[in-house]
Amino acid sequence: MALEHxxxxxxxxxxxxxxxxxxxxxxxxxxxxSATHQQIYKVLRRMEDDGWVTAQTIEQSGRPEKRxxxxxxxxxxxxxxxxxxxxxxxxxxxxxxxxxxxxSYGDRDALLANIAELIADxxxxxxxxxxxxxxxxxxxxxxxxxxxxxxLVLRGGILQETFWIAWLTEYLEAHA
Amino acid sequence: MALEHxxxxxxxxxxxxxxxxxxxxxxxxxxxxSATHQQIYKVLRRMEDDGWVTAQTIEQSGRPEKRxxxxxxxxxxxxxxxxxxxxxxxxxxxxxxxxxxxxSYGDRDALLANIAELIADxxxxxxxxxxxxxxxxxxxxxxxxxxxxxxLVLRGGILQETFWIAWLTEYLEAHA
DNA sequence: CCTTACATGTAATCCGTTACATGATTAG
DNA sequence: CTAATCATGTAACGGATTACATGTAAGG
Numbered sequence: 001m002a003l004e005h006x007x008x009x010x011x012x013x014x015x016x017x018x019x020x021x022x023x024x025x026x027x028x029x030x031x032x033x034s035a036t037h038q039q040i041y042k043v044l045r046r047m048e049d050d051g052w053v054t055a056q057t058i059e060q061s062g063r064p065e066k067r068x069x070x071x072x073x074x075x076x077x078x079x080x081x082x083x084x085x086x087x088x089x090x091x092x093x094x095x096x097x098x099x100x101x102x103x104s105y106g107d108r109d110a111l112l113a114n115i116a117e118l119i120a121d122x123x124x125x126x127x128x129x130x131x132x133x134x135x136x137x138x139x140x141x142x143x144x145x146x147x148x149x150x151x152l153v154l155r156g157g158i159l160q161e162t163f164w165i166a167w168l169t170e171y172l173e174a175h176a
Numbered sequence: 177m178a179l180e181h182x183x184x185x186x187x188x189x190x191x192x193x194x195x196x197x198x199x200x201x202x203x204x205x206x207x208x209x210s211a212t213h214q215q216i217y218k219v220l221r222r223m224e225d226d227g228w229v230t231a232q233t234i235e236q237s238g239r240p241e242k243r244x245x246x247x248x249x250x251x252x253x254x255x256x257x258x259x260x261x262x263x264x265x266x267x268x269x270x271x272x273x274x275x276x277x278x279x280s281y282g283d284r285d286a287l288l289a290n291i292a293e294l295i296a297d298x299x300x301x302x303x304x305x306x307x308x309x310x311x312x313x314x315x316x317x318x319x320x321x322x323x324x325x326x327x328l329v330l331r332g333g334i335l336q337e338t339f340w341i342a343w344l345t346e347y348l349e350a351h352a
Numbered sequence: 353c354c355t356t357a358c359a360t361g362t363a364a365t366c367c368g369t370t371a372c373a374t375g376a377t378t379a380g
Numbered sequence: 381c382t383a384a385t386c387a388t389g390t391a392a393c394g395g396a397t398t399a400c401a402t403g404t405a406a407g408g
Contacts, residue, residue, distance in 0.1 A: 002271050003368090005278070008281075009277055009278040009281065012278075017387075018387075018388070018389090019386070019387055020387095029274065032268060032273035033270070033273070033274055034269070036368080037388085038368090038369080038370090038388095038389075039369080041387095041389060042368095042389090045389095060387095063385095063386055064375075064377095064387045065387080066387060076281065079282060080281060080283065082282070083275055083278055083279065083283060083286065084282060084283045084287075086290045086293065087271045087272050087290055087294070089294060089297045089298065089301070090272065092208060092336055093209055093210070093266070095178050095209075095263045097208035097209070097332055098178060098181060098182045098205065098208060099259055100328060100329050100332075101185055101325050102184075102258075102259055103325050105184075105188050105252065106255060106256035106257075107256065114262045118265060121265045122265065145280055148351075149276055149277050149279050149280060150277055152350055153276050153277050155346060156343045157268075159343050159346075160339060160343075163336060163338070163339040166335055167331070167335045171328050175324075179395085193359075194360070195358070195359055195360075196359095212398090213359090214361075214396090215395080215396060215397080217359095218361090219395095239357095239359075239404075240358065240359045240360070241359080242358085242359060242360085243359090353408100354407100354408090355406105356406085356407080357407095358403100358405085358406100359404100360401100360402085360403105361401080362400080362401075363398100363399085363400080363401100364397105364399085365397085365398080366396085366397075366398100367394105367396080368393100368394090368395085369392105369395100370391100370392085370394100371393100372389105372390080372391080372392100373390075374387100374389085376386085377386080378383100378385075379382100379384075380382085
């Protein structure tokens, strides 16, 4: 029950149509709350029915029409209320953790190869985040308000990748 | 599509009935793959239908009967095959990250209070893991095989909590 | 007497993924 | 000529949560 709210955040930052939101999700918020376009369309319709957003149909030359969504006063209130409700600690789910524990019941070398790949993946992703951070927030100390928030969320991505690299590396080295 | 496999791991370690599995999940594997008893019962039935496990009804004096499940040869093969398939990088989903980004559209102080609570939560949980680690694995260097695996998964829990504490604290301090 | 623990389940609902569909335009 | 891009969607399915149901026995 939070894709709605993630969409309200994205649309508060800037009104957009479904596909554009899907693309934006792939680049920023989606790092922490992924969603496919199908799901986004479905949820946007429901949000419109509930009066959280309004849609404006925009004609485009040589392209299909798009429906651009804007957050209503109701939507802004829903978002503000949601921010004030307490979020409980998130449950952590990891398939690779289950496999780590299961390694003695299967091919450990295959698992170690899988883990080595994952480490490489996480390094790439961490590099990606760091590039974004250096490019978009060269002077973090100067930031405030919404910009400071987006920066700190990106920092979370970097720290999260650091965690993965550390843990997976520890597993690899213990079995080296 | 992995609760089945988590159950195969748990049942490979030791045969058990549904409720006992639910309890075990709350204490060990469940830290990384949570499940309610309802769901566990449903999945166990399906696994039995598929021949991955067999059930033995056990009468108990003064208590309801229980169905104890054991992994079959087929089940062991399914588990081994699954371990050899590659697991992709897990998508990270965080409601609090969405709220961090949304803070300027609502009551930031309420969010900061929420985050302070979360930090306390994560500290408690980290302490819990560390106690388990010190108690069950006093000499990690000596470990091998399945025990080493369970230790390293627990280490993952500790590192994960470290990540949360670091990130949330960074957010708090940036807004202090 | 009331509550908790034991033990297994059904039903409703929700959230999300995957596959498929349409139809026009632009790039190679 | 083919593939990709823009833009919006439907349909089917599966995983998971929440609420509810049953019945016995021990503990306070």
